[in-house]
Amino acid sequence: MTTSDQQFRSLDEKSLVDYIKSTPSLSSVVGTSDNLVVKEVGDGNLNFVFIVSSPSSSLVIKQALPYIRCIGESWPMTKERAYFEATTLKEHGRLCPAHVPEVYHFDRPMSLIGMRYLAPPHIILRKGLIAGIEYPLLAEHMAEYMSKTLFYTSLLYTTTTEHKRAVAEFCGNVELCRLTEQVVFSDPYKVSEYNRWTSPHLDNDAVAVREDNVLKLEVAQLKSMFCERTQALIHGDLHTGSVMVTQDSTQVIDPEFSFYGPMGFDIGALLGNLMLAFFAQDGHATEENDRKAYKKWILRTIEETWNLFHKKFIALWDEHKDGSGEAYLPQIYNNPDVWQLIQTKYLRDLLHDSLGFGSAKMTRRIVGVAHVEDFESITDANKRADCERKALNFAKTLLKERRKFVSIDEVVSTMQQADP
Amino acid sequence: MTTSDQQFRSLDEKSLVDYIKSTPSLSSVVGTSDNLVVKEVGDGNLNFVFIVSSPSSSLVIKQALPYIRCIGESWPMTKERAYFEATTLKEHGRLCPAHVPEVYHFDRPMSLIGMRYLAPPHIILRKGLIAGIEYPLLAEHMAEYMSKTLFYTSLLYTTTTEHKRAVAEFCGNVELCRLTEQVVFSDPYKVSEYNRWTSPHLDNDAVAVREDNVLKLEVAQLKSMFCERTQALIHGDLHTGSVMVTQDSTQVIDPEFSFYGPMGFDIGALLGNLMLAFFAQDGHATEENDRKAYKKWILRTIEETWNLFHKKFIALWDEHKDGSGEAYLPQIYNNPDVWQLIQTKYLRDLLHDSLGFGSAKMTRRIVGVAHVEDFESITDANKRADCERKALNFAKTLLKERRKFVSIDEVVSTMQQADP
Numbered sequence: 027m028t029t030s031d032q033q034f035r036s037l038d039e040k041s042l043v044d045y046i047k048s049t050p051s052l053s054s055v056v057g058t059s060d061n062l063v064v065k066e067v068g069d070g071n072l073n074f075v076f077i078v079s080s081p082s083s084s085l086v087i088k089q090a091l092p093y094i095r096c097i098g099e100s101w102p103m104t105k106e107r108a109y110f111e112a113t114t115l116k117e118h119g120r121l122c123p124a125h126v127p128e129v130y131h132f133d134r135p136m137s138l139i140g141m142r143y144l145a146p147p148h149i150i151l152r153k154g155l156i157a158g159i160e161y162p163l164l165a166e167h168m169a170e171y172m173s174k175t176l177f178y179t180s181l182l183y184t185t186t187t188e189h190k191r192a193v194a195e196f197c198g199n200v201e202l203c204r205l206t207e208q209v210v211f212s213d214p215y216k217v218s219e220y221n222r223w224t225s226p227h228l229d230n231d232a233v234a235v236r237e238d239n240v241l242k243l244e245v246a247q248l249k250s251m252f253c254e255r256t257q258a259l260i261h262g263d264l265h266t267g268s269v270m271v272t273q274d275s276t277q278v279i280d281p282e283f284s285f286y287g288p289m290g291f292d293i294g295a296l297l298g299n300l301m302l303a304f305f306a307q308d309g310h311a312t313e314e315n316d317r318k319a320y321k322k323w324i325l326r327t328i329e330e331t332w333n334l335f336h337k338k339f340i341a342l343w344d345e346h347k348d349g350s351g352e353a354y355l356p357q358i359y360n361n362p363d364v365w366q367l368i369q370t371k372y373l374r375d376l377l378h379d380s381l382g383f384g385s386a387k388m389t390r391r392i393v394g395v396a397h398v399e400d401f402e403s404i405t406d407a408n409k410r411a412d413c414e415r416k417a418l419n420f421a422k423t424l425l426k427e428r429r430k431f432v433s434i435d436e437v438v439s440t441m442q443q444a445d446p
Numbered sequence: 447m448t449t450s451d452q453q454f455r456s457l458d459e460k461s462l463v464d465y466i467k468s469t470p471s472l473s474s475v476v477g478t479s480d481n482l483v484v485k486e487v488g489d490g491n492l493n494f495v496f497i498v499s500s501p502s503s504s505l506v507i508k509q510a511l512p513y514i515r516c517i518g519e520s521w522p523m524t525k526e527r528a529y530f531e532a533t534t535l536k537e538h539g540r541l542c543p544a545h546v547p548e549v550y551h552f553d554r555p556m557s558l559i560g561m562r563y564l565a566p567p568h569i570i571l572r573k574g575l576i577a578g579i580e581y582p583l584l585a586e587h588m589a590e591y592m593s594k595t596l597f598y599t600s601l602l603y604t605t606t607t608e609h610k611r612a613v614a615e616f617c618g619n620v621e622l623c624r625l626t627e628q629v630v631f632s633d634p635y636k637v638s639e640y641n642r643w644t645s646p647h648l649d650n651d652a653v654a655v656r657e658d659n660v661l662k663l664e665v666a667q668l669k670s671m672f673c674e675r676t677q678a679l680i681h682g683d684l685h686t687g688s689v690m691v692t693q694d695s696t697q698v699i700d701p702e703f704s705f706y707g708p709m710g711f712d713i714g715a716l717l718g719n720l721m722l723a724f725f726a727q728d729g730h731a732t733e734e735n736d737r738k739a740y741k742k743w744i745l746r747t748i749e750e751t752w753n754l755f756h757k758k759f760i761a762l763w764d765e766h767k768d769g770s771g772e773a774y775l776p777q778i779y780n781n782p783d784v785w786q787l788i789q790t791k792y793l794r795d796l797l798h799d800s801l802g803f804g805s806a807k808m809t810r811r812i813v814g815v816a817h818v819e820d821f822e823s824i825t826d827a828n829k830r831a832d833c834e835r836k837a838l839n840f841a842k843t844l845l846k847e848r849r850k851f852v853s854i855d856e857v858v859s860t861m862q863q864a865d866p
Contacts, residue, residue: 181673186624189673194617197610204606207772216777239784246774246788253601253609253773256674352627353673354666357636364659368666 033135034105036091039064042076045138046087051131052140056080068095072103072282077143084143085130090282091137103201107282108137110199114284115141117259122174125167125276144270144277151269151276155303156310156400158320165327167276168269168296169334176289177342179259181353189286193256196285203253203285206262210390211249215242220395227411231418232393244425248382256286264295265387266303267398290379293335298384298421300328302391302400305417305445309404321445325438332380332434336373343369378428381437385425392418420444453555454525456511459484462496465558466507471551472560476500488515492523492702497563504563505550510702511557523621527702528557530619534704535561537679542594545587545696564690564697571696572686575723576730576820578740585747587696588689588716589754596709597762599679601773609706613676616705623673623705626682630810631669635662640815647831651838652813664845668802676706684715685807685818686723710799713755718804718841720748722811722820725837725865729824741865745858752800752854756793763789798848801857805845812838840864 037045043062046052056062057080068075068088072095076087090108094101112132119126131140154161181189213221215236223232235241261268262283270277304324307317347365348356359365391398392414401417404410420441431437457465463482466472476482477500488495488508492515496507510528514521532552539546551560574581601609633641635656643652655661681688682703690697724744727737767785768776779785811818812834821837824830840861851857 181670186627186673187620190617190620190623194614197614197617200607200610203610204772207606212775212778216775216780236778239781239787242778242784243787243791246779247791250601250773253606254676256676353670355632355636358632358656358662359666360636361659364662367659367663371663371667 034092034137036074037076037087037089037136037138039066039076042078042087045136046078046140049131049133049140052078052085052087055085055130055140056083072096072107079143084145086127086141086143088139088141089137103205105137107199107202108132108139109134110196110202110284111280111282112139113195114259114261114281115139117179118171118175118261118278118281121178122171125171125278127277127279144275144279147272148270148275148277149272150267151271152266152299152303152399154271155266155300155324156306156403158307158310158315158317160320160323161271161273161276161327163274164271164276165330165334168278168331169338171276171278172264172293172296173335173338173342176258176260176292177339177346179286180257180289181351182343183346183349183351185350186352189256192259193286196259199283199285202262202283203287206283207249207253209395210386211245211252214390214394215245218395221393222395222397223393224401224407224411224414227407228393228414228418231415235389235393235418235422238422240426241422244382245386248386251288251379252291252383255288257288258286259284260287260289260292261295262287262291264292265299265398266296267299269296288379288383290376290381291383293332293376293380294383294385295387296331297328297380298387299391299398300324300331301384301420301441302388302398302417304328304441305413305420306398306400306404308445309401309406309409309413325441328441329434329438332377339373340369374432377431377434381424381428381431385421385428388417388421389425392421416445454512454557456494457496457507457509457556457558459486459496462498462507465556466498466560469551469553469560472498472505472507475505475550475560476503492516492527499563504565506547506561506563508559508561509557523625525557527619527622528552528559529554530616530622530704531700531702532559533615534679534681534701535559537599538591538595538681538698538701541598542591545591545698547697547699564695564699567692568690568695568697569692570687571689571691572719572723572819574691575686575720575744576726576823578727578730578735578737580740580743581691581693581696581747583694584691584696585750585754588698588751589758591696591698592684592709592713592716593755593758593762596678596680596712597759597766599706600677600709601771602763603766603769603771605770606772609676612679613706616679619703619705622682622703623707626703627669627673629815630806631665631672634810634814635665638815641813642815642817643813644821644827644831644834647827648813648834648838651835655809655813655838655842658842660846661842664802665806668806671708671799672711672803675708677708678706679704680707680709680712681715682707682711684712685719686716687719687818689716708799708803710796710801711803713752713796713800714803714805715807716751717748717800718807719811719818720744720751721804721840721861722808722818722837724748724861725840726818726820726824726833728865729821729826729829729833745861748861749854749858752797759793760789794852797851797854801844801848801851805841805848808837808841809845812841836865 042064047058056078063079065077074089078085090105092105093099094103115129127142129141261281268280307321311317401410401414462484467478476498483499485497487497494509498505510525512525513519514523535549547562549561681701688700727741731737821830821834
């Protein structure tokens with residue numbers, strides 16, 4: 027047992043109050059009065075989350091336990107993930123403060139983060155998408171978050187020295203990387219006790235995924251890129267459950283899977299989960315609301331997210347082309363033609379990576395261990411299976427054909443054809 | 447000044463003898479008698495190298511100084527490179543003892559390695575290639591070395607946990623990586639005080655390299671791969687000056703540039719330098735020896751090196767497919783068709799990477815800072831320039847067209863056409 031283990035104790039509503047009272051960086055936010063109210067609200071798969079409120083203000087406490095909460099002590103998982111989550115919250119928050127909640131406090135031995143409470147009407151984006159709520163600034167905000175966090179942590183902006191130092195540090199988050207490798211890139215393509223799907227409806231579809239050699243070849247390449255390519259400090263789990271929204275606020279939370287990986291894994295997670303939301307809409311349609319207009323909004327949001335990301339990323343690159351980034355030296359890439367050539371190639375490749383990872387993220391949510399509420403909340407199994415099958419078939423096509431797309435518009439057209 | 451700096455002192459012939467006498471792992475090899483003979487033989491760019499001999503045996507001492515030897519204290523370079531060199535010598539030596547000299551001793555504060563003396567007739571391979579000597583086992587041995595060191599340190603064999611631990615450690619060799627980035631991927635493509643070429647003969651050729659947008663786009667992608675892809679523990683400088691040979695022995699030395707990078711960087715370094723040797727032969731032809739037969743041997747060696755590497759690498763992969771490697775789980779890649787699909791794709795991509803890096807290595811030796819003796823020893827500047835131009839033009843074509851090649855035979859045919 028290490029010192030760190032000895033200093034760890036899991037907190038409950040009661041002991042948390044004492045902890046806060048004795049921690050100035052937290053008590054300065056909510057005070058030390060006797061009427062602190064603590065509510066455990068963790069609905070995620072991994073951690074405990076508490077909202078602590080005084081009459082005048084609130085904060086959130088997140089504590090990682092040394093196993094996966096939704097499965098229990100039988101699936102151990104290092105609580106050191108909290109260190110990487112806190113580090114990335116602070117780093118991404120520094121780069122994009124408008125869309126990352128502030129960290130007030132981090133206690134490494136306790137694997138405990140104290141952070142800004144995202145007050146109502148903030149809700150998890152996924153729940154908003156299920157409810158059919160439009161978020162007019164979502165694409166703009168997510169493009170802002172992704173372009174800043176990915177650009178500034180890549181070799182387009184940093185030096186090799188800083189890059190390798192940071193890569194080395196985040197190699198420490200290996201257990202969470204392994205979990206992603208298993209649940210995203212492995213389990214859905216083999217027989218696994220953890221896999222599940224809408225049965226018997228999708229039984230044959232699940233078998234087809236496991237028997238599709240070309241699909242498995244493509245997945246292998248994505249997995250290699252995930253394991254080997256240290257392109258930027260990525261969030262690592264940027265699905266619609268890791269984003270909290272209101273009509274004018276967008277906040278990215280839960281980067282405990284963060285590490286230096288391929289940018290397309292973040293962009294693909296977001297796009298892929300918006301695609302899942304799209305294919306789930308028919309299951310949420312009612313006589314009053316056929317969701318047709320909402321589906322159009324989702325498609326527009328997918329398009330705008332990529333296009334705005336593209337625009338902002340290029341703008342950052344142009345702005346910093348004479349900066350400290352070592353990938354493309356201005357003395358080499360020294361004329362407008364070559365500058366356009368490299369940017370076009372970089373963003374084209376990134377689109378293809380994103381579509382690939384997005385596809386893999388969709389597939390694993392339909393035939394893998396962890397499903398999404400977009401589909402799970404469709405109670406009619408026939409309806410749910412229809413939605414899931416459309417999404418799965420689209421994901422398979424997208425993964426195999428992604429290199430043919432030169433713009434997101436073409437992807438969206440293909441989605442419409444897949445769901446006429 | 448750190449403790450490590452305080453414990454460092456550069457050794458000369460005299461102080462080295464005292465050092466050896468007080469170091470059991472060295473004195474057990476050469477003894478402690480008063481007739482130890484020390485000879486400084488470092489002809490490389492970076493370090494001091496001594497041969498220490500007693501009447502009965504010898505060893506080599508290599509000491510890194512905190513700057514680049516051939517340039518002087520004006521170009522500082524961490525002496526910590528010796529740590530990575532020793533670590534990789536030991537690791538690659540464990541994986542392929544037949545082709546890596548044994549390390550007797552490593553002193554980190556002193557940046558000093560004591561290792562096996564490669565006795566005559568061992569010579570540097572590059573010198574043998576200039577002299578026109580055939581090495582019938584060279585291809586076999588280098589294929590053996592590369593297949594074992596690259597396979598066993600990749601995710602085809604190791605777990606993600608072990609891989610990320612090792613990647614993190616070798617991130618520490620960042621200064622040597624930066625040097626490669628500069629001299630291989632940057633300087634040749636821009637105006638740099640360090641660049642030189644056979645002038646005025648190649649003046650226009652050097653300008654053409656700097657003005658070739660497509661070439662620079664390709665180089666950018668190779669540089670990104672070099673900086674971002676942690677595929678295996680590569681030697682990092684595997685040219686023909688890093689190999690010592692006799693008719694039946696092949697020994698790989700000097701892995702101070704080693705880190706987790708793309709496999710193709712090692713394979714390409716070797717193939718690219720064999721290609722340079724090929725294009726230099728006309729400059730070494732005499733009335734007695736037109737070098738035509740020797741050129742054929744070099745081409746055969748290039749072909750055999752790749753083909754034997756391919757065969758051995760696949761054999762290792764097949765042998766360990768049920769092992770601990772996490773890249774391709776046997777439960778997923780579970781039929782002969784998909785197995786062949788992934789292996790063909792992996793090796794095809796690796797060939798293309800190798801040809802790309804090989805091209806970049808050729809170009810930088812003709813218009814960059816560090817040249818090769820293959821060309822430098824051609825005293826007639828006209829002749830030298832002719833050889834260099836052929837090599838440079840071939841390298842440019844190979845870099846741009848490499849994805850069209852499906853076998854090494856086609857590459858060799860193209861070389862023959864480039865040098866009719």
